[in-house]
Amino acid sequence: MLNLKLNLKNTGIDQKxxxxxxxxxxxxASNVNVKRDPFIIYVSGISSDDGEDTKLASKALSDVNILxxxxxxxxxxxxxxxxxxxxIKISNSSGVTGxxxxxxxxxxGVDKSxxxxxxxxxxxxxxxxxxxxxxxxxxxxxxxxxxxxxEIEFTNGWEAAPVSYHFVQGANxxxxxxxxxxxxxxxxFAAGDFQRGRNQTAVIKGIIQKATSPAILTRxxxxxxxxxxxxxxxxxxxxxxxxxxxxxxxxxxxNIQTYSISGKTDxxxxxxxxxxxxxxxxxxxxxxxxTATKLMNKVIAGETFDVDTYLNSDN
Numbered sequence: 001m002l003n004l005k006l007n008l009k010n011t012g013i014d015q016k017x018x019x020x021x022x023x024x025x026x027x028x029a030s031n032v033n034v035k036r037d038p039f040i041i042y043v044s045g046i047s048s049d050d051g052e053d054t055k056l057a058s059k060a061l062s063d064v065n066i067l068x069x070x071x072x073x074x075x076x077x078x079x080x081x082x083x084x085x086x087x088i089k090i091s092n093s094s095g096v097t098g099x100x101x102x103x104x105x106x107x108x109g110v111d112k113s114x115x116x117x118x119x120x121x122x123x124x125x126x127x128x129x130x131x132x133x134x135x136x137x138x139x140x141x142x143x144x145x146x147x148x149x150x151e152i153e154f155t156n157g158w159e160a161a162p163v164s165y166h167f168v169q170g171a172n173x174x175x176x177x178x179x180x181x182x183x184x185x186x187x188x189f190a191a192g193d194f195q196r197g198r199n200q201t202a203v204i205k206g207i208i209q210k211a212t213s214p215a216i217l218t219r220x221x222x223x224x225x226x227x228x229x230x231x232x233x234x235x236x237x238x239x240x241x242x243x244x245x246x247x248x249x250x251x252x253x254x255n256i257q258t259y260s261i262s263g264k265t266d267x268x269x270x271x272x273x274x275x276x277x278x279x280x281x282x283x284x285x286x287x288x289x290x291t292a293t294k295l296m297n298k299v300i301a302g303e304t305f306d307v308d309t310y311l312n313s314d315n
Contacts, residue, residue: 030124030126030127032126033242034070034072034239034242034243034246035072035242035243035245035246036072036073037072038069038070038071038072038073038299038300038302039070039126039127040067040068040069040070040123040124040125040126040127040296041067041068041070041125041126041127041128041129041235042065042066042067042068042110042113042114042117042125042127042128042129043064043065043066043067043068043128043129043130043131043204044062044064044065044106044110044113044128044129044130044131045062045063045064045065045066045130045131045132045133045136045200046060046061046062046063046064046106046130046131046132046133059106059107059108059109059110060106060107061084061103061104061106061107062084062102062103062105062106062110062113062130063084063103064081064084064183064197064200065081065082065083065084065102065103065113065117066079066080066081066082066200066201066204067079067080067081067082067117067121067123067125067296068204068208069295069296069299069300070299071299071300071302072243072246073302074255074299074302074303074304075250075252075253075254075255076254076255076257076299076303076304076305077208077254077255077256077257077299078257078258078259078295078296078299078307079201079204079205079256079257079258079259080258080259080260080261080292080295080296081197081198081200081201081258081259081260081261082102082117082120082197082261082284083102083193083194083197083261083262083263083282083284084101084102084103084193085101085102085103085193085265085280085281085282086101086102086120086261086263086281086282086283086284087099087100087101087266087269087281087282087283087284088100088102088116088119088120088284089116089119089120090102090104090105090108090112090115090116090273091105091108091112091115091116091273092108092112092273093108093109093112096273097273098271098272098273099269099270099271099272099273100271100272100273100274101271101274101279101281102116102117104271104273104274110128110130110232114128120284120289121289121292121293121296122293123293123296127233127234127235127239128232128233128234129231129232129233129235130231130232130233131230131231131232133180133183133184135227135230135231136176136179136180136183136203137176137177137179137180138176138227138230139176139207139227139230139231140174140175140176140179140180140207141175141176142223142226142227143207143210143211143216143223144210144215144216145173145174145175145176145179145210146174146179146203146206146207146209146210147171147172147173147174147206147209147210148167148171148172148174148179148182148202148203148205148206149170149171149172149202149205149206150167150168150169150170150172150182150199150202151169151195151198151199151202152169152189152195153166153167153168153169154166154167154185154188154189155167155188156181156182156184156185156188157185157187157188159184159185159187160180160181160184160185160186161177161178161180161181161184163177163178163181165178165181165182167182174206179203179206182199182202182203183196183199183200183203184196185199193282194260194262197260197261198258198260201258201260202258205256205258208254208256209253209254209256211223212247212253212254214248214251217244217247217248218248220240220244224237224240255304257295257305257306257307258307259291259292259295259307261284261285261288261289261292262284262285262288263282263283263284263285263288264282264283264285265280265281265282265283266280266281266282266283267279267280267281269281291311294315295307295310
């Protein structure tokens with residue numbers, strides 16, 4: 001039986017890092033009907049505690065940037081990850097605009113990260129979820145663990161976690177600590193941050209699959225009570241309740257697809273908003289941006305598809 005009572009004192013998780021996420025960021029949330037209308041959620045991940053001041057929770061570098069495009073009628077989900085070092089146009093809270101790292105937009109507020117991604121893809125983002133790795137670990141443990149499908153076999157290093165976990169190609173059963181090790185590792189891969197980005201979408205996919213399972217849905221109120229203080233979001237509780245009711249009335253599994261933006265690395269760019277010279281950045285491939293935009297619009301339009309099949313077709 002799933003134990004939903006999470007005792008932070010026994011998890012090794014920094015309680016201060018968790019509790020700071022009680023602060024709410026005042027951003028206008030969409031009024032979409034989540035049982036009928038397609039919508040987009042921005043998932044922002046923070047890698048560290050970012051200080052003791054609770055106000056810093058809403059203004060911190062965003063190392064994980066994933067867009068979840070969801071169509072409740074077709075039950076299609078597309079997860080698009082954009083590299084944190086993407087050299088794109090961002091703005092700060094003073095109105096200064098220029099080319100800088102996507103991750104730096106978060107230091108000016110989650111609204112600035114949303115603005116940058118909306119401009120990059122030409123989309124409207126309805127909601128956001130902002131969480132750090134400690135919070136993610138607690139959420140996964142509250143769900144009773146998740147299954148992560150790994151593209152490749154690898155063992156994480158000490159920079160990703162104090163424990164070395166071995167991950168097989170295919171399904172891996174993970175508790176919170178193991179899942180975070182999977183999401184943080186990058187040095188084990190020739191593709192570095194690009195593979196880490198794909199791994200992070202695999203973790204989000206595992207969370208969605210577990211959260212929409214009957215075992216969790218029938219107890220979702222207890223789960224939400226356990227994890228409600230562990231992240232920032234502007235998703236109304238009524239919208240979450242509506243999605244739970246939708247899944248309980250129609251148990252058809254969600255078709256969860258993923259797509260990752262790649263790019264060319266460059267070490268000598270000027271960060272125009274941060275005013276830093278000679279920074280290492282990623283120049284996102286225009287073709288990838290275009291493909292991601294097309295895929296997102298297909299979900300919104302009510303089309304169902306497999307990403308690999310689409311990419312191997314004549315489009």
